[in-house]
Amino acid sequence: MWKVCKYTLLDLARNRFAMGYTILLFAVSTGMFMIEGDNTKALITLSQVVLALTPLLALVFTIIYFYNQYEFTVLLAVQPIGRRSIVLAQFLAVSSALLAAFMLGVGLPVLAWAPGAVGATLLVSGAALTTVFCAVGAWIAVTQRDRARAVGIGLVTWVFLVLVYDSLLLWLMFAFSDRPIEPLIVPLAALNPIDLSRMLIMLRIDLAALLGYTGAVYHQFFGSTGGMVVSLLALMLWTALPCWWAVRAFARKDL
Amino acid sequence: MDRIIFEGLGKRYGRQWALRGVNARFVPGEVVMVIGPNGSGKTTLIKCLLGLVRATEGAITVNGTAVSSDPAYRAAIGYMPQLAEFPKELTVEQLLRMMNDIRGARTGSTDERLFAELGVESLLDKRVSALSGGMRQKVSAVLAFRYRPNILVLDEPTAGLDPVSAGRLLDAVLRARREGATVLITSHIMEEVQRLGDRVAYLQDGRLRFTLAPETITSATGESALSQALPKYISQLAPHDVEGL
C-alpha cells in the first residue's frame, strides 16, 4: 500500500491542478490579509472561503483524479496486491496532496499574519474538511461508472451540504417555531461536516453573539474539551465511513 | 498439467449474460488466440482470468490454485491492456521502479530482453505525459514481460505499435512460448492469429464455440488463409442454442 501511495504522491506532486490549487489558495489568503488591514476580519472572510472552497475542490479533484487513474488502477489490480490497499493508497495520496496544498496555501499565510486560536481552528477545520471530502469523493468515484455523473453527484453533494442543508435547517426552525426543537438544531447542524467546522470556527469569532441566545447549549458543547474531541471524532468518522465504503465497493467492483 | 482451467465459467451483468458455460484448459507452452466479434465476451473472459471481474458461476484455476480473493496467484501473470495509461507525471523510470516495488522484484531478477529490443531505454527520462500512444504501448509490453510470468495475457497487443516493434513483440511472445509460458492473446488480425496461434478460441455471444488449431480450421475449409477459412468455418457451424443464454 505504501509503495502505491508513494508513487501516486510523486505523481501528484507534479500535478498541475494540485499546484494551481495551492497557488489559488495562497493568492486568496495572502490577498485577503493584504487588502484587509484587520487580520481578524481577513481571517473571518478567509474562513468562509475555506469552508466553501475546500470541500468543493477536494470532491471534484478526488473524483477526477480517480477517473484519470482508472486504467492504471486496473493495471494495479492485476498485480499481486489486494484491492483494498490500492484504494486506500490512492485516498491517502490524494488527501495528503490536498492537505499539503491547503497547508501551504492557507496555513503559511495564516501563520504569518494571524496565528492564534481562530487561525488554528481554521486550519484544523479546513484540513478535516479536505480529508472528509476526499473520502466522499473517493466513494463517489468508486461507485459511479460514469465520470460526468460522478462529478455531477459530487457537485450536488456539495451544494446540498453547503447550502440546501442550512436552508432546510432554517425552514425547520420557522416551520416548527412553536415546538421545542431548539435543542435539536445544534446536533442536526453538527451532522453536516461543513456546518460542524463552521461552528467550531464561529465559536471563536462570534462568541459574543452566540452567548446571547444559543449560548448555553452551544458554548457548553463546543467550548468544552469534550465537545472539541467529539467534534473532531465526528469529522474523523466522516472521513472513515466514506473511505471504508469506497474500499468495500472497490473490492467488490467489476473493473 | 493444465495451467489455466475454466470450468462452467459464467458472468452476468444485470440480467445479461456476458459469458456462459465456458469450459477450457490451457497448457504450458501454448499460444491461444482469443477471437470473436465485438461483444462476444473476449474481454470478460480475460477479466475473469485476471481477477478484475468476479465470475457469476463456475471456477477458474490458475497454476493449480483457484482464483479467489487472494491476489497472490496474479504474480504469475503478465498483462498488457489494450490501451495503457500510467500516472502522467511519473517518468518511465519511476513507473518501472514502482512496478518493481509492487512486485517485490529485485534488480537483476527481471527480464530485460524486451526492454532492450523495444528501445525503452531512451524513454526512461521521459514523463508519461510526454509519451506517444505507441511509446506507452511499448512500456506496457515491457511491463507485461518483465517479471517472467508463466501466463501472459495480451489484449490487442500490436494495435498502435509500429511494424518493427510489433514484430519484436510477437517474437517475444514466441520466445515466451518456447520458455513454457501460456499466452492468451486477443486479436483481430488474422495473419497474426494464424502465425502465432497454437489454438484459436472462438467466442460468440458469450459462448466458447470452439478451441481449435488454425490448421484444423484451414484444412476443414480448404482455405490456406485463416482470414478466409474462419468465416467459412463459422458459417458451417450449427446455430447455437440461443435459449441456453
Added chain:
Amino acid sequence: MIRTLILLSSLTIAQCGMAHICEVRSGGSITQALATTMDCDTVRVSAGHYQEGTITIERPVVLLGEGWPVIDGDGKGEVIVVKASHVTIQGFVVRGTAISDVNDNAAIKCISVSDITISGNRVEDSFFGVYLSSVARAFVQDNRVIGNASTPEGRRANGIHLWKCAHISVERNTVMHHRDGIYLEFVTDSRIEGDTSAHNSRYGLHFMFSHRDRYTRNVFRDNGAGVAVMFTHDVIMSDNHFEVNRGASAYGLLLKEINDATITGNVFADNTVGILIDGCNRAQVKDNRFHANGWAVRLLANSLDCVFEGNRFRSNTFDMTTNGDLVKSTLKGNYWDRYRGYDLDHDGHGDIPHRPMSVFGLVTERAPYAMVLSRSLMVNLLDQTERVVPTLTPAALEDKSPLMRIANG
C-alpha cells in the same frame, strides 16, 4: 488628592476656625476618641487593627488613616455610620460588615447628611461598600471597593450605593465583585467619572430616576449583565468603555425609557449586545465605537427620534437590529465596515445608502437559535441578495450618508 485636601481644610476651617488634631494609636479606640475629644476636628489614626463594633460619627470631623489602619466590623452590623455633615473619611481599610436580608449593612454609610468626603479608602469583604442615603454634596473618590469573588450572588450587595442624593462626585473608584458596582436611584446633578466597575455579578452601573447626571471616562467590564439604566432623562454618557459583558441578557449598555440622553465617544467592545435601546426618546448616539459585539446596537421600535451619527461599526456579528418595521430614528454619517458602496463625488460619504440590518439579523430576530447558521454560505447569499435588492429589511433603518472610511485614523 491635593484638591481634596484643600477642599477639606477649607471646610474644617470654615466651621471650627482652627484645626485641632488628635491621634489614635494602635490599641486605642476611635470611638472613644470621637466621643471624648470633642474639641479636635481631625482624628489621625495610626496603622493597626481597630475592631470596635459599629463606629458612629455624630459630629463634623476629618478621620485620617495613616499607614492603612484596618477598621474591622468583624461581620457584625455596619462598620462606620456617618450621621453628621462635614465629615471626611480617608486612608482606611474598612471591612467586615454583616450580610443581611433585612438591613442594608454597609462598610461606610452616610444617612441624611451633606458635605461628605470619602476618599482613598479600601473597602473589603463587605455587603454594601459605600452607602449614601439622602446625601447632598459628597465626594466619593479614589476608593477601592472590592468584594469577595467567591461570595454567591444572593449574598452580595452594591459596591457604591446612592439613594436620593444630589450633587455627588463619584470619581476614580474601583468596584469589583459586588452585586451592582455603582448603583444610583433618585440621584440628580451628579458626576460619575473615571471609575472602573468590573466583575460584578449583576450590573456594572445601575441607575434609575437619576436625572441630569454625567458619566464620563468610566470602564465597565465583564459585569454579569453589563450596564442598565432606566427611567431617567438628561443623561450624558461620554468616553466610557463598555467591554466584555456577555450572556443571554447582558448588555454593554441597556437604555430603558431614557429621554434626552447623550451618548458620545464611548467604546463598546466584545459585548453580547453593545447598546439596547428600549423605549428611549431623542437619544443622541454619536462618535461611539462598536467593535466585535454580537449585536452592536439593538434599537427597539418603541424608541423615537434617536440620532446615530459618526459612530464606527467594526467586526460586529450584527451592526444594528430592530424588532419592527417602523423605526423613527435617524442614521447618518456612520462608518460601517460592511458597507460596500462607492463615493463618486469624493465627499467622503458613500453615494448609496446603507441598511445596517442584515436579513440574517431579521431572521435571528424571529428565530434566535438560527445563530448556529451564522456565516454560512446560505446566510451570506441571503445578505448579499438583500444588499443588491433591498426588500426584507426595514427601509427606515438606513444610513443615507455612510462614511467611506474611519475618520481621524
